[in-house]
Amino acid sequence: MSDHIPMRVAVVGATGHQGGATARLLASRGHPVRTLSRRPQADRPALPGVLVIDGDLGRQEDVHRLFDGATHAVVAMPLVYEAEKVMRYAQHLAKAARESRLRRIVYNANTRMPSGTTRLAAFETRRLAETVLREGLADGGAELVVLRPPVYLDNLFSPWNGPALVDDGVLAYPLPADSPVAWLSLRDLAGAVAAALTAEGVGGRSFDIGGERSLTGAELAEAFGRGLGRTVEYRPLGPEVFERTLARILGPASAHGVAGVYHFMAGRTEPLLMADDGGEWTKALDTAPAPVEEWVARQPWRTWSERPVQTAEPA
Numbered sequence: 001m002s003d004h005i006p007m008r009v010a011v012v013g014a015t016g017h018q019g020g021a022t023a024r025l026l027a028s029r030g031h032p033v034r035t036l037s038r039r040p041q042a043d044r045p046a047l048p049g050v051l052v053i054d055g056d057l058g059r060q061e062d063v064h065r066l067f068d069g070a071t072h073a074v075v076a077m078p079l080v081y082e083a084e085k086v087m088r089y090a091q092h093l094a095k096a097a098r099e100s101r102l103r104r105i106v107y108n109a110n111t112r113m114p115s116g117t118t119r120l121a122a123f124e125t126r127r128l129a130e131t132v133l134r135e136g137l138a139d140g141g142a143e144l145v146v147l148r149p150p151v152y153l154d155n156l157f158s159p160w161n162g163p164a165l166v167d168d169g170v171l172a173y174p175l176p177a178d179s180p181v182a183w184l185s186l187r188d189l190a191g192a193v194a195a196a197l198t199a200e201g202v203g204g205r206s207f208d209i210g211g212e213r214s215l216t217g218a219e220l221a222e223a224f225g226r227g228l229g230r231t232v233e234y235r236p237l238g239p240e241v242f243e244r245t246l247a248r249i250l251g252p253a254s255a256h257g258v259a260g261v262y263h264f265m266a267g268r269t270e271p272l273l274m275a276d277d278g279g280e281w282t283k284a285l286d287t288a289p290a291p292v293e294e295w296v297a298r299q300p301w302r303t304w305s306e307r308p309v310q311t312a313e314p315a
Contacts, residue, residue, distance in 0.1 A: 006030055006031045006032060007026075007031045007032075007071050007072045007197060007198075008031070008032045008034075008069060008070045008071045008072070009026050009031050009032070009033050009034075009070060009071070009072045009073065009074060009197070010033075010034055010035070010036075010066045010067050010070040010072075010073040010074070010102075011023040011026070011033055011034070011035045011050070011073070011074045012035070012036065012057065012066070012073065012074065012075040012076060012077075012093065013035075013074075013075070013076035013077065013078060013108075014033070014035035014037075014047060014050060014052075015035065015037045015039055015044050015045055015047070015052075016076065016078065016079075017152075017154065017186060018076045018108060018110070018152075018186060018189060019035070019074065019076045019108075020045055020047065021186040021187060021189060021190040022074050022076075022108075022189070022190040022193045022194070023035060023047055023050050023074075024047065024048070024049075024050075024190070025187075025190040025191065025193075025194055026074075026190075026194060027047070027048060027049030027050050028048075028049070029194070032051075033047075033049065033050045033051070034050065034051040034052070034053060034066060034070070035047070035050055035051070035052055035053065035066070036052075036053050036054075036055040036056070036057065036062060036063070036065075036066045037052050037053070037054065037055070038054075038055070038056050053065055053066055057078070057089040057092060057093070058085070058088060058089065058092070059092075060092045060095065060096070063092040063093060063095075063096040064096045064099065064100070066096070067096040067097060067099075067100040067102060068100055069100075070100060070102060071102065071103050072102060072103055072104050072105070072106075072197050073093075073097060073102055073104075073105045073106070074105070074106045074108065074193055074197070075093060075105060075106070075107045075108065075129075075133070076107075076108040076110060077089065077090075077110060077125070077126065077129055079250060079254040079257065079258065080125070080254075080257075081121035081122065081125050081253065081254070081256070081257030081260075082121075082125070083121070083124070083125055083128055086125040086126075086128055086129050087128055087129070087132055089129070090128070090129040090132035090133050090136070091132055091136065093105075093133065093136075094132060094133050094135075094136025094137055094140070095136065097136075097137060097140065097142045098136070098137065098140030098141070098142065101141060101142075102141075102142040103141075103142060103143065104142060104143040104144075104145065104197060104203065105133065105137070105142055105143070105144050105145070106145045106146075106147060106193050106196045106197055107129070107130060107133055107144060107145070107146045107147070108147050108149065108189070108193060109126045109127075109129075109130060109146055109147065109148045109149075110126055110149070111123065111126060111148065111149065111150075111261055112148045112149070112150055112208055112273050112274055113126070113127055113148055114264065114269070114270055114273060115270065118264065120260035120261075120263070120264055121256075121257050121260060122257050122258060122259075122260030122261045122264075123260065123261070123264070125257075130146055130206075143203030143204060144203070144204060145196045145197075145199075145202050145203065145204075145205060145206075145207075146205070146206035146207070147189075147192055147193065147196060147206075147207055147209050148206065148207065148208050148209065149184050149189055149192075149209050149210065150181055150182045150183065150184060150208075150209075150210045150211075150273075150274035150275075151175070151181055151183055151184070151274060152183070152184055152185065152186055152189070153183050153184065153185045153186075153211075153292065153295050153296075154185060154186045155173075156171065156173065156224075157299050157301075157304075159304065160245055161173070161304075162301065162303065162304025162305075163304045163305065163306045165224065165228070165232065165301065165304070166228070166301045166302065166304050166305045167305055167306055169225075169228075169230055169231050169232045169233060170232070170233055170235055171217075171220065171221050171224055171232050171233065171234050171235065172234075172235045172236075172237045173217075173234075173236070173237055173242075174236070174237040174238065174239045174241070174242040174259075174262040174265075174266070175217065175236065175262065175265055175266075175274075176217070176236055176265065176266060176268065176271075177216060177217035177218065177234055177236045178216055178217070178271075179216065179217070179265060179268075179271055179274065180214035180215065180216055180271075180272065180274070180275040180276075181214060181215060181216075181220070181274040181275065182210025182211045182212075182213065182214045182215075182274060182275055182276035182277075183210070183211045183215060183220065183292060184209065184210050184211045184289060185211075185289070185290070185295045187290075187295070188211070188289035188290060189209070191287050191289070192207075192209045192281070192285060192287060192289075195285040195286060195287040196285055199284065199285045199286060201284075202284055202285065205284070207277070207280070207281035207284065207285070208276075208277045208280075208281065209277075209281045210274070210275075210276045210277065210281075210289070211276070211289050211292060212276075212288070212289050212290065212291050212292070213276055214274075214275040214276045215292065217234035217235075217236060218234055220234060220292065221233055221234035223291075223292040223293050223296065224292070224296050226293045226296075227292070227293045227294075227295070227296025227297045228296060228301060238266075239259055239262040239263045239265075239266050240259075242259055242262055243255050243256060243258075243259035243262075246258060246259060
């Protein structure tokens, strides 16, 4: 199915950053898109061309309303890390998908997945959701494609990274400096999801998606330096510091869940977990992410500057 033949896509999580990028891209390509939201209307982000249905993943009837009439679905779990709740969400999604006769679901796992089980909800709730979806769709006709992204570049265009980057040339992030990471933009995530909805021969497969290539901390700083036109230094940040900062925004429970990924990486159990896959996913989905420098150059970094712009004195 090409972009010229509209899909009717239900996007779970479109009021979040990851799902929102996907919903906007699909809507901009002429595909009817709908999503489900518990948020009050005034608290929802702008989603041009997207139908927002009031509802909750925890209610089966709401998920049925979301999937009714859809041909495809995209799923990104909310920042919930309680296993029982995540399992219930996934069960509702699988049941609604079977009964609505969806053709394909693309599940964005939110993160890469360690080879073995861990005690971290950040990984295990996402692994659980994938398992429930696979089992629930096994005899239901809908194909499942799983995308496992690494870390998002858009995390760095933020009030806790932007000012230090723009004013001081410091890029601080809670990943070891020597860890190779295939940093991915939300824009390229959306492109990967859109490609996975229609690509031939990928049903049932999982892909470790990521950026153009893996970068260590120093290499990431160099790429940012080229994009910003200034020298940038990478400084690894302690995961516990990151978690405390995140807790002020997301609350302690969600922050602890998200930070689990960074605590795991700090332990160096699987140092290549966030690295690129050698180009396998780009060949399978026939798409390619942009270089980091290109993403950096597109962002309005002056938004975060804490220093006034200097202007010349009139002659």
